[in-house]
Amino acid sequence: MEPTAARGSLAGLLGIWGVTRAALLLCVLKVVVFPGPDVTSDVSVIYRGWYDVLVTGTFPQDDVTWQYPPAAALAVLSPAVLPFLEYATAFFVLALVADAAALALLLRGARGTGRSRRGAWLWVAAVPLLGPTVYARYDVMVTAVAVAALLAAGRHPRLAGALMAFGALLKVWPALLKVWPALLLLAVRRRVAWVSAAVTGVAVAGLFAVLMPGAFAFLGFQRDRGTEVESLGSLVFHVARHHGWDGEVLLNYGSVEFLGPYVSWVSTGALFLTGAALAWLVLWRLLATRFAPHTAADAAFTAVLLFTVTSRVISPQYMVWLVGTAAVCLCFRESRMGRPAALVLAACPVTMLEFPVWFGHVVASDALGITLLTIRNGLLVAASLLAARALWRATVPARREIPSAAGPSWAERTTVPS
16 A cells, blocks of 8 residues: 555544544533433443442442442543543543544554554444444443453563453453453463463452452342343344233343243353353364464454353443454454454444334334344344354364374275285
8 A cells, every 4th residue: 555545544544533433422422412212321320329339449239230340440430530520521531532542552453564454444433333322331441451452462462461351350241151351362372371361360359359348249140130132032032022921121230131931041041052152162272273363353253252142131332342353353454254344343333223222112022123133133143153164264174184193094004905
């Protein structure tokens, strides 16, 4: 690419980022009213309430909606660094800063031979397609940490391991197995990264446990969760409501969930699928022999996809994790995650339509709500299968490529007399 064209491309990318992010800020600041329920209430009401508890030196251990690991306190407390702004406004500004940091990392990751700005373009395009929810949750901050970890994996394994452990302590999914940033370690071959992750994780977790009571109370708040209305498994109950199922939809543990007959079966099924996904990832890691600079990112993207679609909760902000890891993959020209990344991009506007624009239709389980969920979840399932297939084919040798450890077969050793 000619230098002038490269500068023009960068200027265009930054210009689009600036315009779209200004629009997101106007929405969360309510200068522009976005259709659907108010997505900022989590920050102005829930996060702010947690902030008031956390500043006293303890975790909200009596609040079942607090379902986050100890380092999440840093994200909730972060608006304190901007004391001249009201809490919610400061949070939105810091979300913007995290967004900018992720873009800067992706642009840096695009430098060099075999690299590309496709990842930066994906980030710039996908985030606004998710709507203002991105800035009204702290997942964009976690994603920036994950992007930094993946890009550091090749040359700075100690830093990558530390960032991955810190990311795991920032956000844990609603099940013990779903520590998604820790999954980034799957394709990191150097032992030093694992050691760094373990040391960082133990040190940070131990520090919180000693200094702030209730650091791990969140682990006990998951047992009675239902199936969230946007998850893959929820489609069973969306359809069942039209055929006499007598369950209900309630705000439960901080999300809108199905509760009633057979919900526990579907939730257990989701956990089984999560376990199967984990087993497949472990098998892949044992059999994979071909590792390239982009393999860590490809494996992380595949892992996050698999654990997202099998989860009993798929909140809209989870899409930010997928976009971030997909963007890192596309920083590498040789990555085979182009088609799965395109499907994730296509799922972003559908996600914005199902929440917040037409969330009432989703909760009502009407034709529009079910259609939106079927399309969005179908795109994610397809992306997961394509990503898993591409990862396996790129890294696991076919059987005919594996040399026999036992030497020639009996038939090859036997000579047939002429």
